[in-house]
Amino acid sequence: MALPRVTEMAHELVARHLRPGGRAIDATVGNGHDTLFLATCIGTAGRVDGFDIQPEAIAATAAKTADLPQVRLHLLGHEEMGRIVAGPVDAILFNLGYLPSGDKGLATRPATTLAALDAALGLLSETGLLAVVAYPGHEGGREEASAVEKWFQNAQGLRVVRYAPLPRPSGNEPPCLLVAERRARTVDGDHSSFIVQE
Ligand SMILES: C[S@@+](CC[C@H](N)C(=O)[O-])C[C@H]1O[C@@H](n2cnc3c(N)ncnc32)[C@H](O)[C@@H]1O
Structure with missing residues (x-):
């Protein structure tokens, strides 16, 4: 069986934290794959709030989730989520970067990403x-990615795990997944990491 890609691993880990009736945020809805996944995990009794700055992304996600009343989409930057959503939320997923086949100039940016993480x-x-x-x-x-890693390293009270393919000497830097839970739940405390070769 193949090792999961980072996006598959994100789904696997997020799913462990979601139950029917749960609450989730998709911080970057893009084409709606992640929103659909979160909505399926929590069912119609739950709620997913999704954010994106591009009308095309909101439209694509709305089309994918049209029959799912648990999905609320916001044409807004994710840095606004604290103003729109009331906590507590069980899982919050960011899939950074740009809309595939969209305008690469409208990719996520460090300042707003860090504000959204706060x-x-x-x-x-x-x-x-x-x-x-x-x-x-x-x-x-x-x-x-460096700014996000630094944010996780400095965040208080979190246990953080990093999952990423080992970079090839001559290749591009591969994507990585950072996942965090509140440290109070953990037995052995500190940051940990594991790396796999894809
Ligand atoms: C890699 S795509 C997301 C993929 C998506 N989750 C999916 O399942 O298809 C990144 C998205 O982040 C969006 N984005 C960029 N800046 C943003 C911001 N400040 N707030 C919310 N979304 C943003 C882009 O418009 C783009 O659609």
């Missing part, structure tokens, strides 16, 4: 999971 942490439940997929291989992506 807001997400304020909304996360005591047993919730915060997951970020970052893409250091694209233009501007390295800067953003």
Whole structure:
């Protein structure tokens, strides 16, 4: 069986924190794959709030989730989530970068991503999971991925795990997944990491 890609691993870990009736945020809805996944995990008794700055992304996600009343979409930057959503939230997923086949100039940016992470942490439940997929291989992506890693390293009270393919010596930097839960739930404390070769 193949090792999961970072986005598949994000789904696997997020699913462990979601039950029917649960609460989730998709911080970057894009084409709606992640929103649909979160909505399926929590069912019609739950609620997913999804954010994106591009009308095309909101439209694509709305079309994919048209018959799912648990999905609320917001044409707004994720840095606004604290103003729109009331916590606690069980899982918050960021899939950074740009809309595939869209305008690469409208990719996520470090300043707003970090502001959104601050807001997400304020909304996360005591047993919730915060997951970020970052893409250091694209233009501007390295800067953003480094800023996100630093944010996780400095965040108080979190246990953070990093999952990423081992970079090839000559290849692009692969995407990585950072997942965090509140440290109170853990037995052995500190940051940990594991790396796999894809
Ligand atoms: C890699 S795509 C997301 C993929 C998506 N989750 C999916 O399942 O298809 C990244 C998205 O982030 C969006 N984005 C960029 N800046 C944003 C911001 N400040 N707030 C919310 N979304 C943003 C882009 O418009 C783009 O659609």
